[in-house]
Amino acid sequence: MITLHHLLASRSFRIVWLLEEIAVPFELKQYARVDGRAPQEFKKLSPLGKSPVLTDGDLTLFESGAIVEYLVRKYARQMKPSEGEEKALLQYDYWMHDSEGSMMPFLWAVFFLDTGAQKTPFFMRFIIDLFVKGIRSQYLDPEIQSMFKYTDDHLAKNTYFAGDNLSGADIMMSFPLTVAYKRKGSEFEGKYLHIERWLRLIEGRPAYQAALAKVEDKDQFELNLPSH
Amino acid sequence: MITLHHLLASRSFRIVWLLEEIAVPFELKQYARVDGRAPQEFKKLSPLGKSPVLTDGDLTLFESGAIVEYLVRKYARQMKPSEGEEKALLQYDYWMHDSEGSMMPFLWAVFFLDTGAQKTPFFMRFIIDLFVKGIRSQYLDPEIQSMFKYTDDHLAKNTYFAGDNLSGADIMMSFPLTVAYKRKGSEFEGKYLHIERWLRLIEGRPAYQAALAKVEDKDQFELNLPSH
Missing domain, CATH: 3.40.30.10 (Glutaredoxin)
Incomplete structure (x- = not known):
């Protein structure tokens, strides 16, 4: 069990x-x-x-x-693509590792610094905000936009992350992309239309809806993006 | 080629x-x-x-x-362990993903905040140091120590990360462990003896030495840990 x-x-x-x-x-x-x-x-x-x-x-x-x-x-x-499907297997391995290895550390750093800044006592707040804004604008935000652009370009050419079929790579990528759109909506919405197309696609799957129905925190993962 | x-x-x-x-x-x-x-x-x-x-x-x-x-x-x-070696294969998958998915984001966050603080103008420095120290002591440092303890316990029972033989998991884990010991030596040295045993083991491999001989930044990865 x-x-x-x-x-x-x-x-x-x-x-x-x-x-x-x-x-x-x-x-x-x-x-x-x-x-x-x-x-x-x-x-x-x-x-x-x-x-x-x-x-x-x-x-x-x-x-x-x-x-x-x-x-x-x-x-x-x-x-998971078989060894005969070399191109799909390379994509699978890439996105399986990209999700937590590249995408999440940057999104997490932003979330983490923003949360740290919000918890800062008022008298320190101005300076901490400057520090966080500096790190974000000089380093984190451009990296995130660049990764989202690359992801969007990939999804312009592929239905799912590893080609035509749903794979483990879609499962892994769903977390960073879902939370980015939920928590930072205005920074992303309307900018990456292929990512949005893919988010609507996964949200439309019966298994995704069945999973949503089971969890107590469904509003974290329910997207309702405009259909364009 | x-x-x-x-x-x-x-x-x-x-x-x-x-x-x-x-x-x-x-x-x-x-x-x-x-x-x-x-x-x-x-x-x-x-x-x-x-x-x-x-x-x-x-x-x-x-x-x-x-x-x-x-x-x-x-x-x-x-x-890579074959499917018949289930235990080793589970270990392989775990450490392949742990390296960049869990270990590196925390080490990177510390390095990143410390570097950001060092670049801060003098008049802001005291407050930024307080902010960074708060995040480190309340959150990042305990997580890192906990991950290193778990890694050390694993290496107490296994020669390499996925059992008796060198695998891709050792290759992946070598980066976070090597840089932690090089950059933050005093925080780690002497605390995790099984990790140190493993670091000496990989550094002793002819292929590791051949790789060191080729790179221009060898002092980043050469360890020379005490043999205890």
Whole structure:
């Protein structure tokens, strides 16, 4: 029996979606955050206490990319291109690693600095805002725009991330793209039309809707983008 | 013919090492940084201009994890556990993704905030230092120590990251661990003896030494840890 431990408002929604896509029965345990962090109960599940944690029989797995590789290998081979499909396989590997290896660190840094600045006492606020604005404008924001442009160009030529079929790479990429549009809507909306087309495509899948129906934090992942 | 484009003091040293391990002939092109960033010449190599970039015939590849998967699949199958070795394969997938997905974002955030603080004009410096110290002590440093402890416990029970043999996971993990010890030596040295054992083990490999001999920035990656 598979159990997915889902920390609300975290990376793990995409694993709920993947489990619905591959139609494997699973139990979903949901954990509310305490002061924005994982509760003690969640931290006992794995040595690092980070979301998501998946158990399958005796196995306990964490690290999103590794969980996707495991579920795809064991239950849904069709969600990874075979070695005969070299081009699709190269795309799969690229986006599987790009999601947490390149895209997320930059989005996370922005979120993290903005949150840190908001928590700063009023008397320090002006200087901290200058510092954060400097880092964002000189470094983070141009990198993010450049990655979104590259992603958009890729989706202009491909239905899904690894070609014509939904794959693990779409599952991995769904988190950074969804949260970017939800949390920073005005910075992105209308700029990357192929990303928006892909977001509407995944949101329209029955398995995505089934996953949304199960989670308590559905408004984090429900997009309702204009259809243009 | 394979060409590796190596930006000095970057993630790509581990790909030089991997190419030496698998004994595939390759051309190494090295690029010095300009004001700490990749030079214009490097940025033309790929749409995102980030290091490393590898070309193999008509193919241009980037994103470290994807490059490792490609080279291992095409030239060195023995460097990824087979599906019959389930435990080793789970470890392989975990550390392949942990390296850039969990370990690097935290190390990078610390490096990035420290560098930002150092560049701050003197009159703002006291407040920025307080801000950075707050984020580090409340959040980043405990996460890093927790990840290093987990990594150390893993290496207490395994010679290499995916069991008894060198694999792509060791290649990926070498960058965060090497730079942590080089850049933040005093915070780490003597605390994680199994990580240090593994660092000495990889540094002792002829292919690692051959890679060091080729790069212009060898002092970034040469460790010379005490042997205890």
